[in-house]
Amino acid sequence: MKEMVVQFRDDRDWEQFHTPKDLAISLLLEASEVLEHFQWKNNDEQAAHIEAKREDIGDELADVLYWVLLLSNDLNIDISEAFERKLGKNNEKYPVEKAKGRNAKYTEL
Amino acid sequence: MKEMVVQFRDDRDWEQFHTPKDLAISLLLEASEVLEHFQWKNNDEQAAHIEAKREDIGDELADVLYWVLLLSNDLNIDISEAFERKLGKNNEKYPVEKAKGRNAKYTEL
Amino acid sequence: MKEMVVQFRDDRDWEQFHTPKDLAISLLLEASEVLEHFQWKNNDEQAAHIEAKREDIGDELADVLYWVLLLSNDLNIDISEAFERKLGKNNEKYPVEKAKGRNAKYTEL
Amino acid sequence: MKEMVVQFRDDRDWEQFHTPKDLAISLLLEASEVLEHFQWKNNDEQAAHIEAKREDIGDELADVLYWVLLLSNDLNIDISEAFERKLGKNNEKYPVEKAKGRNAKYTEL
Numbered sequence: 001m002k003e004m005v006v007q008f009r010d011d012r013d014w015e016q017f018h019t020p021k022d023l024a025i026s027l028l029l030e031a032s033e034v035l036e037h038f039q040w041k042n043n044d045e046q047a048a049h050i051e052a053k054r055e056d057i058g059d060e061l062a063d064v065l066y067w068v069l070l071l072s073n074d075l076n077i078d079i080s081e082a083f084e085r086k087l088g089k090n091n092e093k094y095p096v097e098k099a100k101g102r103n104a105k106y107t108e109l
Numbered sequence: 110m111k112e113m114v115v116q117f118r119d120d121r122d123w124e125q126f127h128t129p130k131d132l133a134i135s136l137l138l139e140a141s142e143v144l145e146h147f148q149w150k151n152n153d154e155q156a157a158h159i160e161a162k163r164e165d166i167g168d169e170l171a172d173v174l175y176w177v178l179l180l181s182n183d184l185n186i187d188i189s190e191a192f193e194r195k196l197g198k199n200n201e202k203y204p205v206e207k208a209k210g211r212n213a214k215y216t217e218l
Numbered sequence: 219m220k221e222m223v224v225q226f227r228d229d230r231d232w233e234q235f236h237t238p239k240d241l242a243i244s245l246l247l248e249a250s251e252v253l254e255h256f257q258w259k260n261n262d263e264q265a266a267h268i269e270a271k272r273e274d275i276g277d278e279l280a281d282v283l284y285w286v287l288l289l290s291n292d293l294n295i296d297i298s299e300a301f302e303r304k305l306g307k308n309n310e311k312y313p314v315e316k317a318k319g320r321n322a323k324y325t326e327l
Numbered sequence: 328m329k330e331m332v333v334q335f336r337d338d339r340d341w342e343q344f345h346t347p348k349d350l351a352i353s354l355l356l357e358a359s360e361v362l363e364h365f366q367w368k369n370n371d372e373q374a375a376h377i378e379a380k381r382e383d384i385g386d387e388l389a390d391v392l393y394w395v396l397l398l399s400n401d402l403n404i405d406i407s408e409a410f411e412r413k414l415g416k417n418n419e420k421y422p423v424e425k426a427k428g429r430n431a432k433y434t435e436l
Contacts, residue, residue, distance in 0.1 A: 013210040020155045021147035025366045031140040032359040038130035039352045040321050046129045050184050058191030075159050082167030101122040103258050134257045141250040148243045149430050212367050231428040238373045239365035249358040256348035264347045268402050276409030283395050293377050300385030319340040
């Protein structure tokens, strides 16, 4: 996937515009488009909206993923490795026996 | 990766708290933590910051990826498929011959 | 209020760091701190949280207001005038007779 | 101003849709629209964009202000008081003699 993203960018010669700050803004703006789908909706309305707009929401999630991959590439971060390392950290922050069934922050467990 | 994310959540019995709206808020908040790394920094300062904080930034990107995967799972979206479909759409919105070397929005190409 | 904000900034000689882009990032990050207060909470939990943390939430809203005022100043925007003008536009987008009791977007009224 | 905002909302009978969480999402989404104006632009391009789009940006800032005022009202927060109190706190976190001319976070002063 990362190769597809980098190829897409480099085909268009866009790297010249891509500072990390602007890439991170893109990531944020796409995440806000995901969030916009669920605004003003209670649980039932969210479920109905998902049925009606699954492809649109998938497009927005794909955009978020696009910027995650491009940022990882440009910052020389191995995202698969980072992902497994972070999940290991979360595992320590939220041990199953303490966190099970509770929605508290790890600082309050 | 998606299986790891769902396993992590289900081990903790957290699905009961997970409305799409709250998952999307999580996605947004993690994206804002990525962005925070680059605030107030010019290009040189961003580059120095990346060298100094690569693991921390990788953690934040991993968190964003975590919520993309969990949202995709809960919304019954195949994110790989969505990703390829969206890249195809972007390819049409930004054809190489028009978009090359330009940072204009597709509506202005 | 605007004078207090500008005074605070200029006392510290911070204008040199203040590009519009970075000010807008600050605005966004403070708005995300407001949002964080309400994440994972149902309506009752939100009400209880507000009682418990009213001062903290007020601090975050004040931070958002701070950046609205500083951005307005630096961009040479009269925010009171912009506010009244925008409310007039919203009045036309959402006429009372059409919008009353409905949570639809103006494009769907 | 707060009265105008509340009047606008109550004329439309919209309070029934207004949970604090959704109001905070609105605040966030409007802040992201402000930020979008400055994305992909260097300092000169930002200045030119401000000249060209001052009214549009003013509209977005007015929207952010709208949600700050409505949230303050619904949460029973006196925003003027909160603003002065928070500026006092910032004054202690960033004393002029230490912070002058430096863009460090208060924890690093």
